[in-house]
Amino acid sequence: MSGQEGGTEQLELIRSTLPRTRTPRTEATASTDPVASVVVDTGLAHLDRPFEYLVPESMADTAVPGARVKVRFAGQDLDGFVVARAATAEHEGRLAPIRRVVSPEPVLGPTQLRVATAVAARCAGSLGDVLRLAVPPRHAAAEKALALDPPTPDPLPGAGGTGGAVGTGGAGGPAGPWDRYAAGPAYLSRLTAGESPAASWLAEPITDPSQDWPAALAAAAAATLAGGRGSVIVVPDRRDVGRVDAALTQALGPGRHVRLTADQGPQARYTAWLKVLRGHVSVVVGTRAAAFAPVRELGLVAWWDDGDDLLDEPRSPYPHVRDVLLTRASVEGAAVLSGGFTRTVAVQRLVDTGELRVIAGGGVRGAAPRVQVAGEGVEVERDAAAASAHLPSLAWRTAKAALESGPVLVQVPRRGYVPSLSCQTCRTAVRCSHCGGPVALGSRQAEPACRWCGRGVGRFECRHCGGRELRSSVVGARRTAEELGRAFPGVPVHTSGAGAVLDRVAATPSLVIATPGAEPVADGGYAACLLLDAWASLDRPTLDAGEEALRRWLAAGALTRGAAAGGQLVLCGAPGHTTLPVVEALVRWDPAWFAARELAERGELSLPPTVAMAAVTGDRRAVEVALRLAHLPPGVDQLGPLPVSDDAVRVLLRAPLEEGPALASSLVAMKAVRSARKEKTSIQVRMDPRDPAT
Template identity: 55%
Template sequence: MDVPLPHLDRPFDYLVPAELDAEATAGVRVKVRFAGQLVDGWLLERVERSDHPRLAYLEKVVSPEPVLAPEVARLARAVADRYAGSLADVLRLAVPPRHARVEKDLAARADSADAPPVPDAAEAPPAPDVPPAVGSASGGGPVDPRGWRDYPAGPALLRALTDGRAPRAVWSALAGEDWTARYADAVAATVAGGRGAVVVVPDARDLDRLDAALTATLGPDRHVCLSAALGPARRYRAFLAARHGDVPVVIGTRAAMFAPVDRLGLVAIWDDGDDLHAEPRSPYPHAREVLLTRAQLADAAALVGGYARTAEAQLLVETGWAREVVADRATVRARTPVILPTGDDPQLARDPGAATARLPSLAWTTARDTLRADAPVLVQVPRRGYLPSVACADCRTPARCPHCAGPLALPSAAGTPACRWCGRVAAAYACPECGGRRLRASVTGARRTAEELGRAFPGVPVRTSGREEVLASVPDGAGLVIATPGAEPVAEGGYGAVLLLDSWALLTRADLRAGEEALRRWLAAAALARPAGAGGRVVVVADGALAPVQALLRWDAAWFAARELAERRELGFPPAVRMASVTGVAEAVADLLAGAPLPDDAEVLGPVPADEGKERMLVRVPRARAAALAEALRAAAGQRSARKAADPVRLQVDPLSLF
């Protein structure tokens, strides 16, 4: 039943009245009477008899459309168990809301297709059947590995997919790689082997690029896109096309991780370190973990790819669950741009001010020379806006909102400071320490950076790409592109130079994944530069001795991921262990943990302060005890739900942020 109560997370038996017998099939939406109320539910299975002596009848079959596939129902149950959640919560994520008009349109179209054709004397005779060309995705022939030849294990991966086997791979993409074409190759090989595929990407821009690549490779109407941004009607229509088996491939954002696909042969995810893959709704599953669980249940292939590599992906390699697909070092050197840090000893000897300058001389001269060569320059800035953080110009005290103590920001050069938390304008702001009224920049945003560089290079076109407007591509030729991480547009022919500014903003975050995230963002931007042989250069404003910078200089994400995983094993952090967070008011958190039959080797950490006067406790267990931890927390949540405990508690297994 679609009821958000943990203690009701189990199937219930109902009788099927004779008039609903034909429509009441497994997977349909129904309405049932429960506790005197009419509630929504899912019909999971039809059986001959029940162990319960007295049963109520189904009230209604909402739609005869069996939207819940058996494979997806099993997956949803496994995901709910893994994340200490309920099946109803997962099904809300797995199946989009019903759109009656779409069902009616599809039914009318099916009826018209079943009607006998009307002869037409002027109609041309039917064309003879032409077999598909050998090597095409629809013909079952071998797929040309093309760009996968740059990776020694790449052609073997495609052969295994074409043969219908289930290889598991962690792919580290080269600089300048057209990852959408490589994923299209993998999907085409899977389809050629007679099986389907699900591919999940972080955002709509990546989805558009992959959509175009698959259309070029498979042809039109061979796949559908699933995304919450499509709108209710288009999303439901695409979902039903996949459910009916009209297309063998589904691609999308995290909304597609549960997409129903017949004879699933491949699940793939691009850039699994992007936080957009983490579902913000209960039970907070991560798309990577859902897809890997799905590959295990369906005996399907799995492909985890990106320019960077997460510690979770490295764990797959080190445990033998997956094999890495990487290029040899000679190919890496040939494809990578020249990458230079500004904080190493040789650079500091030439420019002593580079340690504190936001745009050291190396970065400035690299941009100048690239623009003179009539090539575009990409500048990555971690913060959006104009001045997202300001301070007193006299005593350097951070400027805070007098109402909520949130940080004040300036929207423009002539703008009025406003709070980033509550939105209140602080036109009459005075520093509480010295009484000063002048403000200076503490953090510079993308729009202020564009303004400064526009003055430094007059006459050069300046474009910005960020939250307000994300550019998909920019033309070749001299120009400056200022972008926030994840919003970098593709340049025709690649960028002549890429400048990575304000590295401290990424590296100094109080987050377990700060170094991993910084390297991920840098590699994604640097991958858009031309190779060294074509003049491509990347300048990172950071100390070259730092581990993430070293990984960037060598273009060796696997080395950094192995180092990161080893450190987390030593410190007892995910993914080396399984960890759950319990957040709520102190009394509710203590109540839940007191009622949870935790494993004997569980370690409880905390409490630490959380938002809005709440606290957070962490529970850590070895990976082998992960299922026992999830079951204990789910049982405790069910007990509190049955008692109608007043204060809610949020349970998250393996949350992205631990601090």
């Protein structure tokens, strides 16, 4: 073998070890509409727009508007949605081809795109962030398993799809859930007629499952479906979804609606979402994940209890379910129904402006329990059992009498055992010497320890007065259950809270200790309800402390039997030296008066929702530079910066309501500039924060 031959063999050996480079293969483009506009998930604010790509001939029938695709962008393959096809391109340069079609399923229709674009603009966010909330991740097995064509639906229950399903209270039948409201039957009639009424509904506290709020929502969905249109119903949590789901099954029959929640699992959630997209069903009930459900011929958007923070999206751009559904109603011409036992100030503003009409009942006093405030008047006797249970005598006597006829609900504002300790002498809260966190007791036998870092306190000595004894500032649900168990021997005690939430309890006598939002439904309603530590709910350093306290109290009271059936509610721990409007609203069961009062006060102080507001949070220098980049519209007030942590500040931007869109637009532009500059420090921009101070 010659040296040349040996060198050639070595060269071939080296070449065989090198990675092979693929020769680009040129493929013919589609003959019809060869240009696709694609929304690419870049995650960059300054690239938040559609880009044009060529459609290869092999993808001509699958790269349809709404389909998921893979495209080459900045040297990497990224996900995207085809939003349009065109015959010619606006871009004058060379276009790259679509790499592949992930799925030809048109998951992003033009209506959903308009809604997502409007939500992004309102929240000063990016379209990509909204689409991640609106369209769930693909599940290939779910796409293959579900039939493309919807099945033939069974007739609606009741004659002509109305009757009992719609709840109009036909001749000889029981009154429907809307018949107790003066404007209720008219609202349902307009839904069936294909109209789009918008209403704020103050629900009466009814313990009869055939007449309560889930049944009323189901009747509204049935009336809309009878008119040939679909509905989206959003509620705060899984237990509420279960109640409305059962009511929808009763009103519509099986198979005519789906549940859509974030905790269903990838395949179950995507299957439910596909059933809506492909037209298998027209009614959706779910948590905030259902707000963007692609219902065909949408006729009604409804939400329940929008004051619950579970309806506030914690991911960018932080849209509230109320705002998403109002946007959908505006874009798609749907009716609106805002329901709850109370009314938020945001909804009250819509009522005052005439955007929502009022639906309220006239028999609230009879349906609501009798409300008493512990401590009013002179308590002559002091029961030893009441003292050991840390209950006012009035509350203890009410509970003892009510236990003869049914269960008693005890709402405790804090979970745990003793979540907060203070000095026995000066009442100063005890803080951890290492991290500054609150000190608590985990159980009866546990030693005081920090709730943040877990370190023990050891021998306590107050820094302010030198005291050496501790006292409980707030008693948690587990400690309350322990004390009430001793005060009422032989009575079963149930607890419901984080980690162990009960759905229902029997009508037999028992004590149910629950934190706000975790109260189980009692068969036939609770005989009495005790609201403990009212001051802990009112003493929160937030703008909506009173509004939130009333919402929690009315939600618990609504699970209690009406005054006509002997139901009683006792508020414990309210300040006795003055009359608070929120306590007065509870006693009178008048949430509309309180919401109007709160809105008027916020208007005088130029606070949301009477003004548009944005919160910009981040590193001090980053926030200062960002605000210099933002060309804010005239009339914007800058409040701050205020420290929110050791290394972050917050600036509030306040503007008249009519300048809200301009304020959001200027913040979007500012974020795009920062993104183009590749700023390393991140900032958070949030429109209309729930509480500007937090």
